[in-house]
Amino acid sequence: MTSVQHSTQPQSVDIAIVGGAMAGATLALGLAKLSASLTRPLRIALIEAHVADSHHPGFDARSIAIAHGSIFELSRLGIWSQLKHLGTPIENIHVSDRGHFGMTELNAKPLGLDALGQVVELAKVGSVLFAELAKTSVQVYCPAKVTHLYTQQDGHLLSLDNGTQLHCQLLVAADGANSVVRQHLQQPTEQVDFEQTAIVANVTTDKPHQYWAYERFTQTGPLALLPMQSVVSVPTAQSRFSLVWALPPAQAEQLKQADKATFLAALQQAFGNRVGQFVDVGQRVSYPLTLSYMPRPIYHRCVFVGNAAQTLHPIAGQGFNLGLRDVVGLLNVIEKAYAATGSELDLGSSDIVHQYLASRQTDRDSTLRNIEFLVRGFSNQYWPLVAGRNLGLRLLSWLPPLKRPVAQTAMGWR
Ligand SMILES: Cc1cc2nc3c(=O)[nH]c(=O)nc-3n(C[C@H](O)[C@H](O)[C@H](O)COP(=O)(O)OP(=O)(O)OC[C@H]3O[C@@H](n4cnc5c(N)ncnc54)[C@H](O)[C@@H]3O)c2cc1C
Structure with a gap:
């Protein structure tokens, strides 16, 4: 991990991930693993507003159930052995x-x-994930907040509250239910208040x-x-x-x-x-x-994962399990694109963004339908x-x- 605190010149990266809790940190680790197999390593930035301590909103006092299928995916990403x-x-x-x-x-x-x-x-998981990130080449900006973003033809320009500017080809919003990225890009969500x-x-x-x-x-x-x-x-x-x-x-x-x-x-x-x-x-x-849900968790050179894309009722213990499937879906799309085109790949291309959207649709829709049915059916x-x-x-x-x-x-x- 390169811990970067301040710079005045925009730095160029391939992927910038906003939010380094369960979804963002696992994605950064998955990308770092993928990067190691490429001829030109990926430049990955992870921006997280809070250091992993007891006040962290994503790694707080909650315990969560990670399903068998998710353990399998975390093992494949080399993460479960550490957890x-x-x-x-x-x-x-x-x-x-x-x-x-x-x-x-x-x-x-x-x-x-x-x-x-x-x-x-989660509080214990946060420390382990950040210790694992420290062993990779991921540039971690933490504590740092994204305050502005400017959408450009060839990517996004992010301003952080420490003065740093980052330019990325692909922006990944993993910044939770009140996603700042989603608000900046004025993307709609559907909400159900239970x-x-x-x-x-x-x-x-x-x-x-x-x-x-x-x-x-x-x-x-x-x-x-x-x-x-x-x-x-x-x-x-x-x-x-x-x-x-x-x-x-x-x-x-x-x-x-x-x-x-x-x-x-x-x-x-x-x-x-x-x-x-x-x-x-x-x-x-x-x-x-x-329950909040983005009907289309994509935008120009931008994808949404985890709670930023959908926030579920904890009744079925599916929030992170579904968020991890977003992460794995995105990793699979990127891996396949590299296999098809070689090392010179525009990670923010419309093809990649739309393949991600298509790969997530059925799973997201059916999980959301089932959970709403459970909550309404069993609260009645x-x-x-x-x-x-x-x-x-x-x-x-x-x-x-x-x-x-x-x-x-x-x-x-x-
Ligand atoms: C009570 C409860 C029980 C649950 N139980 C389960 C369970 O059993 N199983 C399960 O799978 N799921 C469960 N969940 C859901 C699960 O906890 C969440 O789905 C998961 O933790 C969400 O992770 P995330 O990384 O997508 O989002 P978040 O945890 O919301 O993380 C977003 C991150 O983005 C950062 N951030 C926000 N804005 C900015 C910014 N501008 N710049 C930089 N960083 C920013 C925040 O600091 C935060 O770290 C439960 C949830 C609750 C509330």
């Missing part, structure tokens, strides 16, 4: 509907797998989790528990889970402010006793839940819907072959 020690395997997933009979399980063993996915804490807020916290239970994850649909919204690695401060008979609990905004605010005992009692009431007793909760953070108390979803969950547990397509989606196999 593996941070992962907690999910061996089984239990899905239930509070107050109704529907419930089902997804299990790794019958599918011939060790795990359906892995849970990682009128829910997620409370995220680490909770401790009085029983070992034995690598089970849970998804429970309650009257107010879905609640997910992801198994986490044990820490010295938690006795071995107990276990840690990462909790994501979607609630109406007013109720979420109340529970965020409530004292520990009130919070734990409300959680126990909503989740039941399947994981034993909830005995502790850490810092509670809240996220408003909206209208009885035919309740009956339908309970029957659906029950049928899944009675007819194991039906589980395969569901498991395939959950695990990010495409």
Whole structure:
């Protein structure tokens, strides 16, 4: 990594990535790997506004579930070997509907797998990814913010808040839900406000989790528990889970402010006793839940990846999994273009940008449709819907072959 802080002359790069969280940092590492196989190495710049510490918006206190298919892709990119020690395997997933009979399980063993996915804490992942970037030739501008961009015939000129100017052939926006690049380029998004807020916290239970994850649909919204690695401060008979609990905004605010005992009692009431007793909760953070989606995540010499292209409800744990598929899609398009044309390639060409758009369309559309259906279907108390979803969950547990397509989606196999 070349850590560049200031320059007055515009510097020329092939690709500039704005945003160095999960999507941007994995893309930069993937490009660095690809670059090593080319006769002329790629000039890659990564611009990230925050250093990887506890206040980083992209590498915060959240834990996320990385699906089996994504682990495969991260391994192929040479990234998972560096993150593996941070992962907690999910061996089984239990899905239930509070107050109704529907419930089902997804299990790794019958599918011939060790795990359906892995849970990682983003704050720890951030430090590892930036340490990996330091071993590459990627020019990392951090902390630095893109404040202006000027679209030109042959690329984009970026102004950073430290005075640096960068000229790139291809601009990649990986700058999250409120993408500054998208705002500068005045690109439209479609928004759905679910009128829910997620409370995220680490909770401790009085029983070992034995690598089970849970998804429970309650009257107010879905609640997910992801198994986490044990820490010295938690006795071995107990276990840690990462909790994501979607609630109406007013109720979420109340529970965020409530004292520990009130919070734990409300959680126990909503989740039941399947994981034993909830005995502790850490810092509670809240996220408003909206779905935003760019119908066309491209522009002249520019592509959008990850949350900048679409921000999902965390109900199905698909946000980064889908964002990683954007990253892999772009890498595949660039790799194929190099294979076809040799080393002199215009990375911002209309062909590359449109091939990226075409390669992402079906996956993005179907993932978004499924998630909106899940959120709306499972947040509704209208009885035919309740009956339908309970029957659906029950049928899944009675007819194991039906589980395969569901498991395939959950695990990010495409
Ligand atoms: C509660 C919750 C639970 C979730 N659980 C899961 C899960 O289980 N599985 C899953 O796959 N996904 C999950 N997700 C989604 C997942 O966390 C996100 O999809 C993913 O982290 C988004 O990464 P990103 O890099 O696309 O965007 P972001 O994390 O938003 O990163 C954008 C980056 O751009 C930088 N930036 C912004 N503007 C500028 C600028 N002008 N100049 C320079 N840098 C800039 C920011 O500092 C930031 O680092 C969850 C999300 C939430 C909220």
